[in-house]
Amino acid sequence: MRFRFTQTAIDTRTARQELQNLAAGGYVSFEGWVRDHNEGQEVTRLEYEAFQELAVKEGDRIVEEALRRFPVVQALCIHRVGALGLGEMAVWVGVSSEHRGEAFDACRFIIDEVKHRVPIWKKEHYRNGDSGWVNCERCAAPAQHSHASQHAHAEPHSHAAEHHDPVAATSE
Amino acid sequence: MNLSVPPVYGLILAGGASSRMHRDKAALEYRGRSQLDRACELASRHVPEVFVSVRANQTTDPVRSQHRMIVDCVPGEGPIVGIRSALAAHPQAAWLVLACDLPFLSHAAIEHLLRERDPAAFATAYRSAHDGLPEPLCAVWEPAAGAALAEYQAGGGHCPRKFLIRHGAPLLQPLDRRALDNVNTPEEYAQALMALESEAPMQLQIRYYALMREQAGRSEESIETSAATPADLYAELKSRHAFTLSREQLKVAVNSEFSDWSRQLKQGDAVVFIPPVAGG
Numbered sequence: 001m002r003f004r005f006t007q008t009a010i011d012t013r014t015a016r017q018e019l020q021n022l023a024a025g026g027y028v029s030f031e032g033w034v035r036d037h038n039e040g041q042e043v044t045r046l047e048y049e050a051f052q053e054l055a056v057k058e059g060d061r062i063v064e065e066a067l068r069r070f071p072v073v074q075a076l077c078i079h080r081v082g083a084l085g086l087g088e089m090a091v092w093v094g095v096s097s098e099h100r101g102e103a104f105d106a107c108r109f110i111i112d113e114v115k116h117r118v119p120i121w122k123k124e125h126y127r128n129g130d131s132g133w134v135n136c137e138r139c140a141a142p143a144q145h146s147h148a149s150q151h152a153h154a155e156p157h158s159h160a161a162e163h164h165d166p167v168a169a170t171s172e
Numbered sequence: 173m174n175l176s177v178p179p180v181y182g183l184i185l186a187g188g189a190s191s192r193m194h195r196d197k198a199a200l201e202y203r204g205r206s207q208l209d210r211a212c213e214l215a216s217r218h219v220p221e222v223f224v225s226v227r228a229n230q231t232t233d234p235v236r237s238q239h240r241m242i243v244d245c246v247p248g249e250g251p252i253v254g255i256r257s258a259l260a261a262h263p264q265a266a267w268l269v270l271a272c273d274l275p276f277l278s279h280a281a282i283e284h285l286l287r288e289r290d291p292a293a294f295a296t297a298y299r300s301a302h303d304g305l306p307e308p309l310c311a312v313w314e315p316a317a318g319a320a321l322a323e324y325q326a327g328g329g330h331c332p333r334k335f336l337i338r339h340g341a342p343l344l345q346p347l348d349r350r351a352l353d354n355v356n357t358p359e360e361y362a363q364a365l366m367a368l369e370s371e372a373p374m375q376l377q378i379r380y381y382a383l384m385r386e387q388a389g390r391s392e393e394s395i396e397t398s399a400a401t402p403a404d405l406y407a408e409l410k411s412r413h414a415f416t417l418s419r420e421q422l423k424v425a426v427n428s429e430f431s432d433w434s435r436q437l438k439q440g441d442a443v444v445f446i447p448p449v450a451g452g
Binding site for chain 1: 379381382383385417423425428429430444446447448449450451452
């Protein structure tokens with residue numbers, strides 16, 4: 001399994017060991033952390049939820065793709081689910097490789113694809129007591145289903161780009 | 173939201189003479205329900221008000237009188253009179269006009285029509301998969317069509333299809349070839365009955381995540397449905413649970429793998445609708 005979930009803190013020491021290989025001359029990792037603000041709002045905590053059966057398949061496919069596209073030795077991605085506090089690690093990506101260039105490239109590729117493709121959702125809780133599912137709430141049409149036709153006509157297409165280009169509350 | 177877009181009401185046309193069927197088409201039953209009831213129920217999931225279009229001598233008919241009715245109030249015959257009467261009864265509204273004899277019409281087909289409707293046109297209709305012509309009786313008619321139809325009828329016109337052709341009404345490609353098949357003869361009725369019987373409702377497992385879990389108020393449910401595809405299933409569940417996300421914003425998975433929206437669902441399939449993701 002090259003992509004997995006954990007309910008508890010990500011153990012980066014063990015994960016790093018899984019990538020160790022005598023053919024590798026280096027190792028690059030990326031950690032995504034829970035940040036205290038997003039889109040002008042003060043964030044107090046996050047919840048991550050995943051459709052795990054499909055998410056591990058899609059995550060595995062992404063890492064496999066990275067291994068095919070870049071001449072790296074090993075790669076692994078671990079994602080947290082459940083409730084996370086500020087500063088906690090939400091995602092970890094590690095790549096070992098003969099040379100550094102492709103390790104950076106593969107690491108970047110994996111985190112970018114994971115954000116776009118893997119069925120994981122993030123709920124932000126704000127200082128003012130509000131909360132919201134990132135990428136879902138602002139694009140959702142107002143709750144008035146009997147007139148679905150009216151707003152649906154104008155909204156989905158213009159927002160389409162936004163869903164596939166998620167804003168980062170963590171990780172960067 | 174754009175407040176200038178008129179609301180849409182539903183109008184089920186059931187005033188026809190049913191001459192080829194030799195019996196009242198509105199009363200024909202599928203799975204124990206009259207097709208008029210089925211059409212009203214289908215429309216009511218998508219629009220706030222649904223009316224049945226009737227002639228003056230049909231108002232006490234037991235099948236029709238269970239529903240709110242709009243009685244023909246302009247001279248003439250045929251569906252054009254029903255459409256004009258509805259437009260006159262509620263001049264501020266647009267009308268989702270449906271013939272009552274479309275047994276294969278789906279939630280997805282209605283949702284698509286309402287979504288793609290052009291309020292600036294006289295009407296937005298489906299293009300027949302058989303002859304490429306507009307289907308005026310599965311269409312959204314806008315308020316402005318009222319005066320134009322009156323003028324058309326005063327000039328000797330009576331055919332709503334020709335009216336739509338003349339005015340270059342926007343036409344939509346049907347999602348499902350069969351959706352607009354109507355049933356005019358006893359033979360067609362027998363065929364439709366057989367086709368619908370062979371599509372007995374299936375049991376599906378639906379699981380919800382994130383925003384959709386909260387809006388549905390549950391993380392899973394087992395439902396009985398005759399939705400043929402995930403697109404149709406979403407249209408049905410969207411109205412049931414008042415989901416705010418449109419289908420264009422979602423992906424869908426069947427049996428834990430990404431799926432096409434037009435895949436044929438099977439008994440026991442596990443379906444997950446995937447709202448915009450936000451990992452990392």
